[in-house]
Amino acid sequence: MSKQLLFIPGPVTVAEPVLAAMGKPMIDHRGPEFKVLLESISRKLKPVFGTSGDVVILGSSGTGGLEAAMTNMFAPGEKVLCCPVGVFGDRFAEIARTWGVEVEVLPTAWGHGVDAQALKARLDADTKREIKGVILTHNETSTGVQNPMGPLADAIRAHGALVLVDSVSGLAASEFTMDAWGFDVVVAASQKALGVPPGISMVAISPRAWEKMATANAPRYYFDLRKAREFAAIGQTPATPPVSQCFAMDVALDRYAETGPANVWARHQRYTDGIIAAAETLGLELFAQPGVRSVTVTAIKVPAGIDGDAIRKTMRVERGYVLGGGQARLAGTIVRIGTMGDISQTDVLGMLGAFEMELLGAGLKIQVGSGVQAALRVFLEASQPSAA
Numbered sequence: 001m002s003k004q005l006l007f008i009p010g011p012v013t014v015a016e017p018v019l020a021a022m023g024k025p026m027i028d029h030r031g032p033e034f035k036v037l038l039e040s041i042s043r044k045l046k047p048v049f050g051t052s053g054d055v056v057i058l059g060s061s062g063t064g065g066l067e068a069a070m071t072n073m074f075a076p077g078e079k080v081l082c083c084p085v086g087v088f089g090d091r092f093a094e095i096a097r098t099w100g101v102e103v104e105v106l107p108t109a110w111g112h113g114v115d116a117q118a119l120k121a122r123l124d125a126d127t128k129r130e131i132k133g134v135i136l137t138h139n140e141t142s143t144g145v146q147n148p149m150g151p152l153a154d155a156i157r158a159h160g161a162l163v164l165v166d167s168v169s170g171l172a173a174s175e176f177t178m179d180a181w182g183f184d185v186v187v188a189a190s191q192k193a194l195g196v197p198p199g200i201s202m203v204a205i206s207p208r209a210w211e212k213m214a215t216a217n218a219p220r221y222y223f224d225l226r227k228a229r230e231f232a233a234i235g236q237t238p239a240t241p242p243v244s245q246c247f248a249m250d251v252a253l254d255r256y257a258e259t260g261p262a263n264v265w266a267r268h269q270r271y272t273d274g275i276i277a278a279a280e281t282l283g284l285e286l287f288a289q290p291g292v293r294s295v296t297v298t299a300i301k302v303p304a305g306i307d308g309d310a311i312r313k314t315m316r317v318e319r320g321y322v323l324g325g326g327q328a329r330l331a332g333t334i335v336r337i338g339t340m341g342d343i344s345q346t347d348v349l350g351m352l353g354a355f356e357m358e359l360l361g362a363g364l365k366i367q368v369g370s371g372v373q374a375a376l377r378v379f380l381e382a383s384q385p386s387a388a
């Protein structure tokens, strides 16, 4: 099978016009064309983050953006409250520890979102304001959980701690209102919901965060956000940027605006609803609790006696559908299906049909076609004009 459709949660299937933009001739990254390109990208990213503040781009994957956020904001010995709900939240905390930032963890069982009341209670108890930052994951890709960002923002506001958010697999797939929520540094990456090849991390920064950075003294060089801002002011980046990805990003942002953000969000929700309906009809359990389920990745528990990794392998090799597996302690126990990127409703139906074939082949007792049918119903209902 030479054709492959990516149903993994990044990198994602890239639309042809976006891919084609990568083939443009190279330009001088210190010349006038790049200045126009960088300003265009930065301007178009602001509404995606829901901010009127600065958005800088870094030549890195999402993890580089997370490291930039942490090292620019906090100095060794300062304390942050990390609220991990899976592998990527743990990674953000690990970055903090690596740089000598003191980490306290607000524990959450995997599959759940952060409990806003527990967060508020912990912050209320911090009467001496020892906690300088709260570290959140918007969308936890390893468990398929999307945190309730509005309630979490409300829980933090009175305390006044700075808020760093990993929205790498969340941004652009649902509404994000950074300024209204009062977040200070929000990190995203090109290869997720915006559907661009990997290579760019986008970092949105509040005025309050810039003030804090002026006094933070952790060592940094490549990921110096203040330097990135200085260079952005003259239409450049401190070091050579991923120019081809920038061409692609500009086209992807135009497509995002033309489609309409609300339509993009609705598409991710609809695909997710279809996949969830299929899973439930097939008698499969979801890993994430109701109410906090991600719209970019659905984690499905593999039934006892079935080898999820073997199913994924056959789907990839023989049917051309690439699904994600479980990470860290979830390895082998879940299958993760992404909804980001250039995939259609019929792609989703085809993938679900292939998934059913593999489940049947593995000996699971399911009614043939019932999962696909459940998803098809969701899609047909969504396409009906709503009764006013």
Ligand SMILES: *Cc1c(COP(=O)(O)O)cnc(C)c1O
Binding pocket: 009, 010, 061, 062, 063, 064, 088, 137, 139, 140, 141, 166, 167, 168, 169, 189
């Ligand atoms: C993909 C992802 C990252 C970053 O991963 P990179 O491989 O460094 O781009 C970080 N956080 C979350 C939630 C992600 O999904």
